[in-house]
């Protein structure tokens with residue numbers, strides 16, 4: 001668990017992060033959102049002490065980061081930035097191997113780990129290991145950046161606008177890949193973005209910052225139902241609320257008994273995608289299939305609408 005306690009950063013008389021506290025559960029993903037200049041990046045960099053806090057502290061599994069030597073801290077905390085920061089004169093394998101090498105892993109173990117990560121990120125080792133960053137697409141560079149940050153199995157991964165440079169299609173794929181990898185590896189992640197869609201798609205918790213202060217730290221559903229103030233409400237997007245709410249629930253959550261005609265939707269799909277299918281096919285209801293393809297019931301427009309408004 002990561003405990004952020006009263007973190008504060010001042011530059012001269014200006015406070016850019018003001019008394020921010022929240023906790024990040026093991027294996028969860030917290031998204032920090034807010035307007036430009038709110039202090040998101042500074043907050044993130046205080047977690048791995050790239051920026052030294054003026055006050056407050058960070059505990060990782062109960063251990064105060066000030067008691068951990070900086071070098072060790074950087075090895076234990078992966079860090080991914082926009083632009084990925086890959087070393088241009090090192091090939092993909094050498095880039096991914098950076099921290100394991102610094103930690104003195106033997107060559108065989110490093111080679112195994114590099115291949116394992118390339119596989120995980122769907123980059124064929126035979127094709128990609130020897131390539132240099134300039135020979136990769138933006139999406140491929142992004143994956144190598146994340147693979148490098150995960151190489152030494154860090155207990156925490158910090159990501160600052162990691163998908164900022166990607167176009168919309170690649171970005172959506174990169175977000176889904178990150179969620180899949182996080183589920184598989186159980187990595188604890190803190191990610192900074194100014195994209196609310198990204199925040200709602202990825203976050204188990206969302207921390208909203210404005211003008212150096214943390215306005216609200218809550219689950220996506222809490223943020224939608226009970227925004228702490230007008231600023232949070234506007235940021236969440238009043239008109240978007242029902243659509244964001246139904247994106248958070250799955251077809252399984254609104255499953256009804258009975259039959260329907262048409263192509264089945266998957267029980268694991270979110271209700272937003274299911275509603276889109278219903279509208280597109282002009283149907284009131286569609287059958288629902290489980291992971292094995294067996295029909296388990298149906299989903300209806302009326303059933304979905306129940307999930308798009310506050311519960312009494």
Ligand SMILES: Nc1ncnc2c1ncn2[C@@H]1O[C@H](COP(=O)(O)OP(=O)(O)OP(=O)(O)O)[C@@H](O)[C@H]1O
Nearest residue numbers: 011016034035036037038039040041042043192194
């Ligand atoms: N080294 C520094 N010296 C002085 N001021 C700084 C320094 N680093 C950041 N700031 C100021 O702190 C404030 C917060 O910056 P920060 O980069 O943390 O914001 P942000 O929320 O990440 O913004 P963005 O979304 O635009 O990246 C800004 O006003 C910035 O100018």
